[in-house]
Amino acid sequence: MVEVRVRFPPSPTGYLHIGGARTALINWLFARKHQGKLILRIEDTDTERSTQESIDGILDGLRWLELDWDEGPYFQTDFADDHVRAAQQLLNDNHAYRCFCTKEELDRKRELAMANKQTVGYDGTCRNLSPAEVAEKEAAGLPSVIRFKVPRRPGTLAYTDQVLGTIERAYSEIEDFVIVRSNGKPLYLLCNVVDDIRDRISHVIRGQDHMTNTTRQLLLYEALGAPVPVFAHMPLTLDLQKRKISKRSHGEIVAVQFYRERGFIPWALCNFLCLLGWNPGTEQEFFSREELIEVFSLERISKVNSVFNFKPGDQKFFTDPKLIAINEHYLRTMDLSDLGELVEERLLADGIWDPAYLDQRREWYLATLDLIRDRFHTLDDFTTLGRAYFADDYSVEAKPLKKNILKHPDLVTWMPQLSQRLAALSSFDQANVEQAARDLADELEIKPGILINGMRTVLTGQLAGPSMFAITDTLGRDKVVARLSDISHLYPSN
Template sequence: MTETRLRFPPSPTGYLHIGGARTALYNWLYAKKTGGKLILRIEDTDAERSTQESIQGILDGMKWLGIDWDEGPYFQTEFESEHEAMANKLLAEGKAYKCFCTKEELDIKREAAQKNKTTYGYDGTCRDLDASVVAEKEAAGLPFVIRFKVPAIDGEIGYDDKVLGRIKAQYSEIEDFVIVRSTGKPLYLLCNVVDDIRDRITHIIRGSDHMTNTIRQVLLYNALDAPVPVFAHMPLTLDTKKAKISKRKHGEIVAVQFYQEKGFIPWALSNFLVLLGWSPGNDTEFFSKEELIDTFSLERINKTNSIFNYQKGNAKFFTDPKAISFNEHYLRTMPIEEIAAMVKPFLEAEGLWDSSYDGDKKEWYTSTIDLIRDRFQMLSDFGDRGRAYFSDEFTVEQKPLKKNVLKHEGLKEWLPMLADRYEALEEFNLESAEQTARDLATELEIKPGVIINGMRTVVTGQLAGPSMFDILMAIGRERVVTRLRGVAKLYEIAV
């Protein structure tokens, strides 16, 4: 049994998007499952659109997602001479020919065909040009492209797709496609095949938008006397209007980097993405990497396109709700040490990180993260809604301010009173803090909730949060006392 070899060949014309990430993921999963290799190949032959920045973005995106590769990155441009050599080989063997038709001529024919409502395929003007004519035109310096000579046979050619089944097409319906530009640069269809042959690729998993390319590439494999790899065309990811998702059209919402910045847990995104077009056949939705590698199979890839349920302008869900729920699930259930480590960069970005969180305050840091993680959905929430736990500079939100503080004029005195009692407490712990607050409420003949919720807002700036007395312990007596005494200024700002 030969080793399985897969590849992920992005073109560096923009950041890594979730569709590409999903493709990479499937290839990676299958390589891991079969004990094979994943090759990363940057297809940068489109010099005009390729950028160094994109290359870095793709590499970073893959690393963040945890998709590692075994070989590469290779750069397609490094193999240009090989591509040219193969084109010349096809030419020499009579499997390809030079075509002198100009772009303008072809455009005219194409337009004419459209007027007559017929399809235009290359009409073969130069297909059987006499060698002397070719030599003459070349001598005259006429530019030419190289076209592949599709065998003039009746019948059909096809391949067995692991997802879609047998795919076939009539030879007569395939036009003689261009494999080398008039500039002498080989085109994708050829380069891709030549590279895959050289890299000994055994399985090609890619989007079903490549289906028609595959037919032509099978022709190329045959002409080059190379074995045809196994193809698996995965369904496309569409937007809610059923259009293919693209960087141009959808912008950052489809960029992997966006999810990184938003505070997604990489594996949560991967897990979600994998399930867009594949399922294990049972009700399992959450997988560890190992479990997923173990369960993944080409045969269970769906045929139906799936919709990435992102609703523009939805205030509650900034992206697909299910993706968010996956992130929440992992945020709540992953080992707290892992979460704590992932939160670090987000606190750093907000200037809230303290080196002691990695040292003697590590236990405090970890338990605080643990205390508040249930209510958050993104890693970024810790440095945002969770700010009050790490800094004295936090904003008090308007809604809770009105509801929990301003509504009760008395809190202006009550909270400082509570602060005094907390300060005087011999021992400031869960029980004593609660008892003190409740005693005060009883004395003042008010509901404990008034004190508690007022305190919550003053101490954390938030409407809701964990159990109040747990919060007190996390924030610490000193800070609590100061914040409670500062209640008066909240009435001032509000007016």
């Protein structure tokens, strides 16, 4: 039985983006499903655009998503000699030839073909040059590229794609393509095949935008006498305008780092990415790692493109509502200790708490997270919407301020009265705090909701949240009494 070996070969010309992460995830799932190996290969042959910063960003993004690899990272430039040797082998075996046509000559031929409504492609001018003619041109110092000699066969080149089924392309439609530039550097088409042969890749799982390369690469496998891997071409991920998402067109909002910085849970993003173009065959949407590995199959990948519904400019719901919903689900259901570690990173990064204080109040901390997490969308919400639970320097949002405080200017005197009563309680528990608030409301002849909603705004800065008296229980007597004792700062000065 053939060992499953797949690869993720990013180009280090920018950050790890959503499309690349999805490709890495699908390869990772397939490898884990079949107890195979995932090889990480950095395709850094574009030396002008490749940067160490991009390499570090890609590795960091994969580690954050917990998409571990089994071999690598290998760097394509380390195997440059392999690529050159393969090109020479193709020349020696008459599967390739040197082409001396200039760019200007090729441009003129293309223009003429287009004007005559003919197929645009290389016409094979140099295909049958004799060794003597080649030697003469080389002696004259004429630059040349190396082209692969596509077999002149009748019929079609066909292969079975694990997603799309049988794919065919007529040999007559495949032009003799360049495999080595005039500067002597092999192109991606050849390098990719040589590397896959060396790494014993059994399955090539990539986007449908690579399909034009596949038929040409199949010819390279054949000419090099190597076994052909199984191909699976996934649908592309598009934006709402049905454009392929890319770093160049969409900027940072399609970067994995963008979602990390904004408080998304790594596996929530993976869960979402898998569902972009893959259907489990059931109504289930939320999968643990183990569940997704168990049910995953290439055959359930869709043949049609998927849409990533992000919304640049919308600060709260800036991304796909389904991703928000999946992230909310994990916030509400994940193990409290795991959630605690993720939130702790953000609290410490924001300077809200120091580690020693957090360790002293670990039990209270986890209970507080459990109390407030049901209404939050991302980890960021714990340090913004939930800041009042962990720090005293929180802000009161405009909407609850207008609705619950400014609407009742007498609260500036009522809240300190309530503060005094709460300070005097023999037992500061939920029942006693609620009763004290209701008793004061009765004496003031106002609805209890005016006091209770005012308390919520003062104590948390928010319009909604957990039970008001669960909040007072969590904050404790000292914080509640102090915050209610003087709310004059919430009113505009005269």
